[in-house]
Amino acid sequence: MSNPTASFFEALGRRGHEPLLEEATGTVRFDLEHDHDVDRWFLVIKRGDVRVSQEEEGEVDCLVRGSRAVFDRIVSGRSHLYAAWARSELRAEGDVRLARLVQRIMPGPPGAHHPREFAQERKRNRPA
Numbered sequence: 001m002s003n004p005t006a007s008f009f010e011a012l013g014r015r016g017h018e019p020l021l022e023e024a025t026g027t028v029r030f031d032l033e034h035d036h037d038v039d040r041w042f043l044v045i046k047r048g049d050v051r052v053s054q055e056e057e058g059e060v061d062c063l064v065r066g067s068r069a070v071f072d073r074i075v076s077g078r079s080h081l082y083a084a085w086a087r088s089e090l091r092a093e094g095d096v097r098l099a100r101l102v103q104r105i106m107p108g109p110p111g112a113h114h115p116r117e118f119a120q121e122r123k124r125n126r127p128a
Helices: 004-015 068-075 081-086 096-105 115-124
Strands: 025-034 037-046 049-053 062-067 090-094
Touching (some): 004 037, 004 049, 004 068, 025 068, 025 096, 037 096
Antiparallel strands (some): 025 037, 037 049, 062 090
8 A cells, every 4th residue: 555655755855955945944743643553754954955764853843743644635735734734634833834834845736837837838838
């Protein structure tokens, strides 16, 4: 069975640097509940340099808790992080600014385009 959350964090860890997080420094722990268990993911950010681990990283600046099923939908682009917070499906404690910055790296809906790519393609396809 595929695990979108694990795939998301593993891919993020392989990036090493994420420009969208360059104004962030801190550690975010994600506690994601499923099947009477909790998956823990640690996201350590230092001015855009990211490291992902499931090993204890000591003190954390922000703790995000919720269901892994909800997070699976978010990282699959089928739901939005803010909407999950509004519905109380996810909770953030500590430096919630870090949790808000993490939203920047969440995938959009399937088939979505980056606004700049969309504008460039629209300009190319415009009749002369």
